Amino acid sequence: MATTTPAGVRGSHAKHGGARQHHPQDDAPMTHRQIMEALSGLLLGMFVAILSSTIVSNALPEIIGDLGGGQSAYTWVVTAALLSMTASTPLWGKLSDLFSKKALVQISLVVYVAGSVVAGLSQNPEMLIACRVVQGIGVGGLSALAQIVMAAMISPRERGRYSGYLGATFAVATVGGPLLGGVITDTSWLGWRWCFYVGVPFAVIALIVLQRTLHLPVVKRDVKVDWGGAFFITAAVCLLLVWVTFAGDKYDWLSVQTYAMVGGAVLLALLFLLVESKAREPIIPLRLFRNPTITLASLSSLFVGVAMFAGTVYFSQYFQLARGKSPTMSGVMTIPMIGGLFLSSTVAGQVITKTGRWKAWLLAGGVLVTAGLGLLGTMRYDTEYWRLSLYMGLLGLGVGMMMQNLVLCTQNQVAPSDLGAASSVVTFFRSLGGAMGVSALGALMAHRIPDYVKDGLTDLGPEGAKLAAQADRGHGAIPDLDAMPAPLRQIMESAYGHGIADVFLYAAPMGLLALIAVVFIKEVPLRTAAGLQQAAAASEPANAPAADPLGGARLPAETDAVSEEATTPLLVTGEAAGQPDGVLITGHVRGAEHAPVAGGAVTLTSLAGRQAGRAFTGPDGSYKLTAPGPGTYVLIAAAGRYQPQAATVVVAGEPVTYDLLLSGTSGLAGLVRDAGTGTPVKAAMVVVTDVRGDVLATATTSELGGFLFGDLVPGPVTLAVNAAGHRPHARPVEVGTTGVTRIEVELSPGAEVQGTVHAGGRPLTDARITLVDAAGNVVALATTGADGAYAFTDLDAGEYTVIATGYPPAATALTVTGSDAVGHDIELAHPAE
Structure with missing residues (x-):
């Protein structure tokens, strides 16, 4: 029988299990600096993941040519990584709900490094494809866990801002990968193998940074990993992708092989659903799909994956084989798409954080993705580059608006215990769409390009017949344009330009389907509590009001026993x-x-x-x-x-x-004194807040300056005291686990200076008053109102200079003593006087 344990119980489990103990401050919202420190290693790991996916895109034509592969091998080098990333994503997500997220991120980095090192030693396409599978497993973990860790640390309302950083990292790695891969490939003393080695140092640095900066509570539970579900979903996806890749080439779309593979994939999918319905810890909890937002977001993410991966994979072939550019230049020429992705993901994240509204961005993104893909479907090998830049920019803007926000709206709908599974579900469908899109569109392109080549040769007449034999000798392989005669090269460039345009044209309806799915998603305001805070909230009850035996009247805390x-x-x-x-x-x-x-x-x-x-x-x-x-x-x-x-x-x-x-309760008692005289301060307001800043209790001190709070949960609180004639005071206090914690608070006297500024006998409006201490430091600034009045409060005793400007400035000396209110009127002379 499965057991779920609230956040507070997890702390006790962790203690006995050797993990880090749970403390109240673990559930406090993190500051921006803490979040950025924790995200530093995570973003670096994500950079490594995306870099590995994109760095080979511009080098693939040369890699496949060097290893003796053809268009099918080209497609499978990309698809293999996407496939293993797709199949492993739900497993990583489920494991993150059960084990240390930090350890899983580090394991995925190690897996990636191992796959990368061996990939660089590949001697044939088959070995390279196998290594890409290993790389994909590691990248799947990094892609899924980055979103999951962010969800655990950051509330949905604030997450848009940091998702923008994640999108920016994605954009930089996406544009930097092809550029770096192109430079490495074009550099004779490096060679394409360094495309796989170059990410290893980044991964090692990410491991070290993660160890130092990422600290999350470790959840220990009696778990059973759903290996059966992982097997069936992987087998179903693999069989489907194998069918899509070879249909229309090795066998007809309507054939015995098609019926066998599609039927087998459907059967495996049904077995997967059966296993998930009975599994103790399902890899994809089917109950999540009862929520229409998760279902529609997953469906939309499936179609967005087609657009995203089609753009990053097939643009490199277009610029190298249709326009004859070098690997480096092909990376440079894709910058408009990456720039659009960078801009939209960053801006959308910042605006969503400020407004809490996200659906409009998804709708706009769907429109731009559909328009960008449709316009790219009209391109040819000689299309003006400024047109291509515009089309790529539209596609990048749309993908940037949709990619992270589909995950965000899903995370906003689920319980903390399901954050990992729900996040990985959306990422899974995006990767699945990319894998299926690359396979299907690659098969389509491989089928259409030979037809366009034949059409071009036919148009040449007798000369075309002579060139046909030369074209047939390279059939199925990545062509070497530099070794071809000019007429045949132009035909090849035209064929690749037209064939790759067909890829985007067929992908455009996928963008439209993504938009339609988004239309039906209901917008729910973003939560303001992070995943760890939500998990802890279930074990944090409200404090009941208590009387102050020393005479203070305590007000009830404004909290609910059961919040949303x-x-x-x-x-x-x-x-x-x-x-x-x-x-x-x-x-x-x-x-x-x-x-x-x-x-x-x-x-x-x-x-x-x-x-x-x-x-x-x-x-x-x-x-x-x-x-x-x-x-x-x-x-x-x-x-x-x-x-x-x-x-x-x-x-x-x-x-x-x-x-x-159940947490035991403790008390907090104290005495408020005047720091100068040592006498008790009565009627001082005492406020207790928790580490989140929520007010737990308030009271006023008695005639003897005492206060007392009962029924406080042990742990750190902030105590703030203010009283007339004194400067406010705040300090951290650790409430003990048993009994009453006692403290003393000393309030320093706070003097007040007030007065009126006149000019020509009338109050002077908007005069600027500056208060400077004896050391020449500006202590305070004020501006007079319509009545010419100004005031400075909470001042220490000492010598001050008051400077008034508005007319010719006037400076006067002032002595402040004790906690008295000092009157200081100022008369400014008119410039004519």
Whole structure:
């Protein structure tokens, strides 16, 4: 039977399992600097992943020619990496929900490095294709885990900004890869093999940086990896891609082989669905597709993958074989598309973070992708480059708007426990679309180019017949344009230009289908809590108000026992069938150090607040109750001196096990004194906030300057105190795990300077007043209002200079003592006086 453990329980598990303990600050929102430090190694790893996919694009014609391969080998060098990346993506995503995300990122980097080193030693196309499979497995992990780690650290509302950085990294690697690959290929003392070696140093650096900067809580659970599901989905995709690649070449589209392969792929897909429906930890939880947003985003991502990978793969062939450019120049000439991708992904991310709205970007992206692909379908070998630049720019803008935001809108819809699986599902379909698109469109191009060559030779008449024999000798291989006579070269360039244009023309309907899918996605405002915060929210109850025995009146904290994010559904299914009179829910209630909580009350309610069941924990902390039937329920646990906990459980017709952790409460008491005299400060406002900045409690000090808060969860808080005639004070406080934590706060006196600025006997508006201390430092600035008044507060005792400007400036000396309010009027002379 599967067990889901709330965030707080995970900390106890981690302690006993040797992993890092869970602390309250682990769930605090990270600062921009912390996020960028954590993302540094992640973005570098992502850069390596994309670089490996694009660096060979401009070198492939020469690589395949050197290894003795043809158009089929060209296609499969790309498809093999996409295929293994596609098949492994869901597995990486599921593993990230079960094991250390950091360790998985590092493992995927190691796999990538191993594949790259051996790929550079390839002696034939088959060996290269096998190595590309290994590379694809590593790249699949990096692609999926980058989104998953970001989702764990950053809220959906803020994630658009950082997704822009990810898109920018994608763009830089995409444009840098072909350029670097072209330069390496054109450099005689390096050669194309260095296209595979050059990413290795970046991967090693990424490993080191990740070890130092990426710190995420480690989740330890009793898991069972769905290897059966991984096998069947890989086999189904492989068989489908093999059929698409060879159909129309090795055999007819309608043939025995087609029926066998398509039928086999369908059968394997059905077996995959059967295995997933019964798996304890499915690689792709089928229940995710009950959410229409996830279904539509996955479908749209499938079609976007066709456009994205078709552009990066076939542009290099177009510029080298249709326009006769070098590998380096072919990389330079694709910059408009990458520039558009860079611009749109960065700008869209920043705007989405500010507004929280994302659907308009997806719609605009779908329109631009469709338009860009359609216009590229009209190109020929001699089309003006400025036209191509415009068409490529439109395609890049569209892909940049859609690629990251499809993942974003999906992550915004799921529970923290499903972030990895949901993210990898969308990435999986994008990779699947790319793999199928490259295979199918490559097969189409390989079929159409010979036809265009024959048409060109026929148009030449008798001379064409002589050249036909020379063209046939190179049939199926990547042509060497420099070795061809001018007439045959022009025919080849025209054939490749027209054939590759057909690739984009046939891809255009895919862009339209992506747009149609996006139209039906319902826009949901982005959450403001990150994945780790959402997971922790289920075990963080609201603090009840308490009285201050020293005379302070404490106000209740403005929190709900069950917030929207704290009740994100956590679906857990067991192996046994549901009970005929209801669905059994069992588990344990534990306290500190994993100790059982006996005699606690566990209540099950519907979302409407009606009680559906109730039980009390036994000596071992266990409980057992029955839900009336499948549905979504709120599970509430409370006991004695412990803080209550509320969590949402989705019951799917099978027994559910859910453990809850109750936190003990502690107190915080203190005394507020005047720093100068040591006397108590009464009626001072004391505010306690948590590490997120949420107010936990407020109180005013008694006649004796005392305050007391009860029922605080142990951990770090911020204490802020302010009082009339004193400067505000704030300090961090660690609330102990037991008893009352006692502190003293000293408030420094804060003097006030106020006055009015006159000119000619009338108040002077918009006069600028500058306060300078004895050391010449500007302490404060003010501007007078319509009544000419100004004021400076919270000042230390000492000598100051007040400078007023607006008319000819006037400077006067001022002495401030104690906490008194000092009056200081200023008269400015008119320039004519």
